Structures are given as structure tokens and as C-alpha cells.
Amino acid sequence: MVVELRPLTHGDAEAHCAGEDEATVRWLTGDYGTVEGARAHFDLLAENAAAGRGKRGFGVWTGGRLAGYVDFDPDVNDGLEPHDVNLSYAVHPWARGAGLASQAVLAICQHLREQGIGQRAAIRVEPENAASVRVAESCGFRHVRRFTSSTDTRDDGSPVPLSVYVLDL
Template sequence: MVTPLFRVRSRELMGSSSRCRGCPHRSTVAGTREYVRGLARAAEAAHGKRAFGLWEGEDLVGYADDEPEITDGTVPGDVNLTYAVHARARGRGVAVAAVGLLVKNLARTGAGRAAILRIDPDNPASLRVAEKAGSPRVGEFLSTTDRHEDGTPARLLLLRRPQPPADHG
């Protein structure tokens, strides 16, 4: 099940710990609350990043988002997709399904002409997700925004999936 993340209470993401349940990154309770509030503000304004929780039953197992404002390595009309799945839920097609649902949602809303994924070439699992989701590799570039820990620009692979025609029926 996919649920808009801004509709998830930060308490559901954090539980009683200081780490976001289901999120693969470190976060604080306050930081997670602000992130969720920012998503709600973007939703109310009908622009910006749209993030969704990925659920297996009652468990939040990851998140996915689309962000039309990313311009690094993109062309006008591209909408950047990202996803993260907790280790306990990997290898079950959760990320592939999430990318498919994001692409369908973009087509339904008419947002963008293509869904893109900007992936670190040293992340073979993410590359497999993109390829299984029907996003062929179209190039690579040196990022002007993403950096390695040592401050050097990140080299990213670009995968693009053209939008299917909107289904108005």
C-alpha cells in the first residue's frame, strides 16, 4: 500500500525511538516532524516534492517521492523519482512497485513528460530496481548538486522512462 507521507503522523514514522521506523537514514523526531510538515505545505500549495509511505500491512517499510524541481542532469519536463526501502523489506519488489505507482500517478496528474532516476553507479541494487521498473539507462553526468563525502562531484547514471498517455477514463 502507498500512502501520501504528509498524511502520516511523525509519531508513526518515529515510534518511541529517536530513529525513523522504516526509514533507512538517521533522523531525529524534530527533523522528521519538520520534513512531514514541509510535505504537507507542498501538498497544500500543489507544487514541490510529493512523498509517499510504502507499507506492508501496518509496517512502514520505506518511502518514495517525485520531485519536479530537480534540474541537475534533467531536461524540462523530467520529474525525478527517489525511493528507499528498509533492509527488512528489500528483495521483495517493494521499490519496483513504488516506481510503477509513481509513474502511473504522474501520468494520471499530467505532471512531467518523463520520470527520471539519478543513480550512483556504485548502487547496483538501485540500478536493478530502475531497470525492472522499465527505466533504461540514457547517460551519465557529473552532478552539480550531489557530492561525495570528500566534496568531489558525484558521477550519476541517468535513467529515463517516458510517461504513458494520461488515462482519463
């Protein structure tokens, strides 16, 4: 399967929300989204893209179907060095295991290079998230450190330990 990254629109919100599952909530979002919330988030991403600042994101498409999501945020600094750009991604359950997350990460890294955004792409991941660690490693990211997040917390309020993987842009 080959991926294409496209900005998300209001018309994609239902498919985006339908693609969330327990793994998405556990490792990325913290809760299931709503169509209205997704549309508001897509509007924010579009505004940021137009302004050339903040978090910007894309739908991950394959075979004409929304298969996931990838974003980058140059403003995240928790555990990162200056000029690192944080990446986040999720693949819908039906599309997992086909390498789509890796393709999306490499595509977003190419976008960062082309736009001159940042010096390194960074993936902050809970070490227990084996699938995301595999994505980072398969894309050539190198592990640089573990740290305790000052912004991410577990359901019980305790801080989340994270590993940082980086790739020079």
C-alpha cells in the same frame, strides 16, 4: 507483498527513522534523521502537496507496516531535461528483496500520470548502487546518460557521478 502509498504523518516519524540504515544513509540521505527532522520534512511535503508544487512524498506501506519512502520532485534539474520529474526512494531493511521499491516506483509513476505532472520520470543513481539500478531497469526505465552532479557531493566534497534512467509518462 503489495504496496500502498500514503502521505506521511507525525505519527510515522519514529518508524521512518527506525527504518534507516547504512545503505539508506549512503545512497539517499547522507545522515541519519531525527524524529523532529522527519516531522518537519513531512510537514513540508504536505504543504507542497496542498500547493501542488515542489517535492512531494509518501510512505510505502505493506501489511499495515511502514516499509519505506518514495518521493518525486519536478524542480530537480541537475542532469535532467525540462519536464523530467526526479524520483527518490528507500525501502527499510526488513522489507528489501521483495520488489517493494519497484512497486513503489511504478505506483508513483502512475500518480504522476494521473496528476499530469511531467513528461518523464527520472531516477538519478550512482552507478555503484546496484539495487537502485535494478529497480530502474525492472520498472522499464532506460539509461540515457552519465554525468557529474553539480549539486550532489561525496563526504570529501568531490562531485558525485550519476547515471540517469528515464521512463516516459
